[in-house]
Amino acid sequence: MPETIAVMVNGIHIAVPLGSTVAAALLNAGVTAFRRSVRNEARAPLCGMGICYECRVTIDGQGHLRSCMILCANGMDVRTDE
Amino acid sequence: MTSPSYDVAIIGGGIVGAACAAECADAGLSVAVIEAVMIGGGATAAGMGHVVVMDDSEAQFALTRYSQILWNALAPELPRKLEYEASGTIWVAANDDEMSEVRRKEKFYRAHAVPAAVLDARALAEAEPNLRPGLTGGLLVPCDSVIYPPRAAMAIFLNRARARGAQVYLGRFVTGLPGDGVRLRDESRITAGIVVNAAGSWSPALTPGLSVQKRKGHLVITDRYPNFLRHQLIELGYLKSAHALTADSVAFNIQPRKTGQLLIGSSRQYGVETSTVDAPVLKQMLQRALQYMPGLKGLSALRAWTGFRAATPDKLPLIGPLSPRSTANFIWRRDTKDWGSPLRLAPRSCL
Numbered sequence: 001m002p003e004t005i006a007v008m009v010n011g012i013h014i015a016v017p018l019g020s021t022v023a024a025a026l027l028n029a030g031v032t033a034f035r036r037s038v039r040n041e042a043r044a045p046l047c048g049m050g051i052c053y054e055c056r057v058t059i060d061g062q063g064h065l066r067s068c069m070i071l072c073a074n075g076m077d078v079r080t081d082e
Numbered sequence: 083m084t085s086p087s088y089d090v091a092i093i094g095g096g097i098v099g100a101a102c103a104a105e106c107a108d109a110g111l112s113v114a115v116i117e118a119v120m121i122g123g124g125a126t127a128a129g130m131g132h133v134v135v136m137d138d139s140e141a142q143f144a145l146t147r148y149s150q151i152l153w154n155a156l157a158p159e160l161p162r163k164l165e166y167e168a169s170g171t172i173w174v175a176a177n178d179d180e181m182s183e184v185r186r187k188e189k190f191y192r193a194h195a196v197p198a199a200v201l202d203a204r205a206l207a208e209a210e211p212n213l214r215p216g217l218t219g220g221l222l223v224p225c226d227s228v229i230y231p232p233r234a235a236m237a238i239f240l241n242r243a244r245a246r247g248a249q250v251y252l253g254r255f256v257t258g259l260p261g262d263g264v265r266l267r268d269e270s271r272i273t274a275g276i277v278v279n280a281a282g283s284w285s286p287a288l289t290p291g292l293s294v295q296k297r298k299g300h301l302v303i304t305d306r307y308p309n310f311l312r313h314q315l316i317e318l319g320y321l322k323s324a325h326a327l328t329a330d331s332v333a334f335n336i337q338p339r340k341t342g343q344l345l346i347g348s349s350r351q352y353g354v355e356t357s358t359v360d361a362p363v364l365k366q367m368l369q370r371a372l373q374y375m376p377g378l379k380g381l382s383a384l385r386a387w388t389g390f391r392a393a394t395p396d397k398l399p400l401i402g403p404l405s406p407r408s409t410a411n412f413i414w415r416r417d418t419k420d421w422g423s424p425l426r427l428a429p430r431s432c433l
Contacts (some may be wrong), residue, residue: 038341056305062380063306064306064307064381
């Protein structure tokens with residue numbers, strides 16, 4: 001079993017394997033709406049490599065961070081669908 | 083072939099030219115608008131769209147206040163995409179000198195029946211929690227507002243003019259004013275009894291001798307961060323730096339957009355002809371903003387761009403006939419005060 005760490009996704013604690021990107025953790029947790037577009041459409045990762053900016057989420061209060069480019073850290077507070 | 087003929091030919095499809103077109107068309111005149119590049123793409127796109135009352139002189143106050151009253155009266159019928167927002171302005175004081183300027187401004191505004199409130203350090207921090215601690219205070223002017231100028235030029239004024247029969251010549255470049263209208267690059271002509279030069283910083287090319295120079299400015303727009311900022315904030319040092327006509331300078335000026343985005347300025351450079359983003363100037367401008375709002379550091383910028391505004395020695399707009407003998411040709415010399423200036427003057431027609 002890989003080592004797991006705990007992150008909080010929209011107020012709920014989930015366990016994720018160490019080394020997961022935030023995007024991978026969110027997809028595994030069943031999140032489909034990572035963020036909302038200007039016209040309030042749900043958006044989720046497209047490129048997975050930091051180019052498309054569709055996977056942006058709020059991490060520890062900081063908005064518009066690309067979840068595909070950031071590794072999960074223990075105790076991280078992630079909010080989606082904003 | 084006979085050239086097309088109009089009562090009025092307006093050179094420049096910026097917010098000023100478009101507003102003139104709408105007023106002239108409303109008055110029953112036949113109107114041509116000749117725009118070389120794109121509607122609202124010159125000084126109009128280089129402005130922040132800050133509808134602000136200025137107090138450098140009685141004349142400037144009268145014009146900007148009148149313009150603002152017109153804008154605010156239009157507000158209820160403005161389409162949402164114009165992003166009108168009555169966010170108000172806070173002039174930010176960083177030291178006691180600037181605080182005495184705050185009190186002077188307050189006195190002026192109050193004497194002219196413009197609501198204004200002095201904020202002490204604590205009230206300023208409560209009004210804008212993302213400002214750095216330790217600032218001295220500020221002046222809140224609640225009646226100031228914000229609009230998106232390129233769309234305003236198009237959607238309000240130009241479309242209104244078109245609905246009344248105005249003709250828009252897009253992508254046509256005016257090369258001269260022969261006296262009975264305008265001459266275009268392809269040597270064709272448009273005949274008009276009245277010519278309005280609303281070409282902003284390009285106006286001296288058509289009207290030699292005008293003391294107008296190009297003033298380059300940078301702007302940066304961020305991603306959406308709703309509630310990060312509530313008012314348009316301008317450092318009081320801005321007045322010193324923005325009014326110099328020679329030295330290049332930057333000043334903290336930030337505006338909340340209706341979308342939650344932040345529009346960050348400001349810079350000014352003279353004697354520059356290229357429109358490319360100047361990295362050292364941009365860096366200096368953003369560092370200035372960070373000095374006032376350290377929390378900007380973690381935010382994402384989407385785009386930086388530049389534009390040219392028209393600068394004049396007395397920093398005031400020129401509105402009226404070109405010479406005492408000439409009643410036919412008019413010029414709009416765009417205000418040179420700051421980013422939003424053509425806009426503040428826009429709803430006023432000069433004819």
